[in-house]
Amino acid sequence: MPNLWDPKRAPKDSFDQLVYASNLLGSDLRVTNFGGGNTSLKRTEIDPLTGEEADVLWVKGSGGDLGSAKASNFASLYLNKVLALEQKFASGTPEDDLVPLYSHCTFNLNPTPCSIDTPLHAFVPDPCVSHLHADAVIAIAASRDAENLTHEVWGGKLGFLPWKRPGFELGLMLRDLIRANPGLRGALMGSHGYICWAGDWHECYDLSLELIREAEAFLAGVHGQPFGAMLSAPPTEEAVRGAALQVLPEIRGKVAHVGQRWVAHVDAGPEVQEFLGSEKFERLAKLGTSCPDHFLRTKIRPLVLDAPPTDEVGDWLDKALSGFREEYAAYYERCKRSDSPPMRNPNPSVMLVRGLGMIAWAKSPSEARITASFYRNAIEVMKGAEAVSEYTALPEQEPSTSSIGSSRRPNCADCLPRKSLPGRSP
The missing domain is CATH 3.40.225 (L-fuculose-1-phosphate Aldolase)
Structure with missing residues (x-):
């Protein structure tokens, strides 16, 4: 799996790097399936109404494809408002009733709807976050021994979260995992995929590929017939x-x-x-x-x-x-x-x-x-x-x-x- 990051072509602006890295990751179906996965960036923007600085979360829009994403395909939200939805969740508001509230967190009237995975990105403290569905990684995530294999394949680099449907509670689970294990660079989510983070998008892109390569190398080292014996020859x-x-x-x-x-x-x-x-x-x-x-x-x-x-x-x-x-x-x-x-x-x-x-x-x-x-x-x-x-x-x-x-x-x-x-x- 080649590293496609070209220092000569990579933009300098952090948001432009988000778009550039997203396109690179989405260009290879071994990295993530069409329309799958999402990427994000947290950075300071100027509030158009108050003129003051605001922490903003830029995250790939719902249903968009990383390989062809443009700047307009990323949603922007006030980070503090997204995090404040925890109070609603804690008071008993159901997951599904939180989804419409994301639009109330929109920064600068951005019409792009955010991903259902937005809480996963919001609760990671690092500015650059990548969530992907690589086949080699999902093979580990969809294994009966997924938690033990996470430690065997990636050591202490990745933590493990059991299956939880995408949404706010999963974001809180990831936040708690990071707080309990501050040295983690990512997490494997059972039957879902993986998420990783870094300080800039060049580093996050490299880490995203590194984790896939390690899973591929682990699978390549296992010999035998995964599907059992062949009962019939392939047709002509x-x-x-x-x-x-x-x-x-x-x-x-x-x-x-x-x-x-x-x-x-x-x-x-x-x-x-x-x-x-x-x-x-x-x-x-x-x-x-x-x-x-x-x-x-x-x-x-x-x-x-x-x-x-x-x-x-x-x-x-x-x-x-x-x-x-x-x-x-x-x-x-x-x-x-x-x-x-x-x-x-x-x-x-x-x-x-x-x-x-x-x-x-x-x-x-x-x-x-x-x-x-x-x-x-x-x-x-x-x-x-x-x-x-x-x-x-x-x-x-x-x-x-x-x-x-x-x-x-x-x-x-x-x-x-x-x-x-x-x-x-x-």
């Missing part, structure tokens, strides 16, 4: 093409929802075929998502299909899709709350078909490609976790709070820009 290109021609024309109309025909992206690469042909494939695929960001694109779990039959493909697909829809509706009923929006499209976003590969569905070719990249991330996370421990998925109620939960929490999937990936590394 000709077999994949034949299966795609057999299945895709039938299935596209069947996953249409309220008149919206979706677009497919097929990934039959070796990493996908290794997963589909492995001993642990069905068990792992059914466990579900490893972190909220994956869920927003891929849903709680994919539809798993055996190789398509030679005839009656339509009936085969109808039966499989009917079963998935019934399971998804039951999941929605189990997890919905009084203020949940109506159930959305009950069809799968990702299908894993033996003898073909992965089919990802979305409203446009670029979104379908992004959905596929998210499940590729999920495969890498499961592979790494199984190599060093045992993969653990989020409890199904947890990711639902980011999607079918309160309508007052931002739905990042709806905020993502509708465009392709500009200049992204595969």
Whole structure:
């Protein structure tokens, strides 16, 4: 993973460095997935009303993508007002009711909505903060032995926080962890990702990559077959093409929802075929998502299909899709709350078909490609976790709070820009 920081091109202004570093971090999908992660800067600004100095938190806006973020994609908030929301939380104000209050903390009428992870950044005392979802790091975070592995991989560099849904309480947990361990340079958050901090953005960028490299080196040192024995050989290109021609024309109309025909992206690469042909494939695929960001694109779990039959493909697909829809509706009923929006499209976003590969569905070719990249991330996370421990998925109620939960929490999937990936590394 190359260090792309160029001293000749890097700006001198601290805010411009925030944008520059964010673009570098977001340019590599191994560092963070599309639309995932967030960065921030705390610095003194002049209050436009009073003319006095004010401590301001600049944080990546909700749903924005680091790789293409511009200055206008960062929210700005009075730091003291964000920190003062602890009084509301302590007095019993629910997490979801705190979210609308962030707009009352806005500095200089900035219209960009802040990330749901804003408290994580606010309660770190250092000025520069990076929160990322690198596959190698999430593999550790999604392991059954995540806390012990945190110490083994990073020593005393990173602390550990168990899973807590993103929000104000998680920010307070991080603050308390830092106060109890003042030498920490970051923290691993179970089934979520990692966060690190530094005094300037050059240092924070270097540290962000350093932590990923250390996780990658640790995983590379583990030998064996993370997915177990291979039960079937990968299909030939000709077999994949034949299966795609057999299945895709039938299935596209069947996953249409309220008149919206979706677009497919097929990934039959070796990493996908290794997963589909492995001993642990069905068990792992059914466990579900490893972190909220994956869920927003891929849903709680994919539809798993055996190789398509030679005839009656339509009936085969109808039966499989009917079963998935019934399971998804039951999941929605189990997890919905009084203020949940109506159930959305009950069809799968990702299908894993033996003898073909992965089919990802979305409203446009670029979104379908992004959905596929998210499940590729999920495969890498499961592979790494199984190599060093045992993969653990989020409890199904947890990711639902980011999607079918309160309508007052931002739905990042709806905020993502509708465009392709500009200049992204595969």
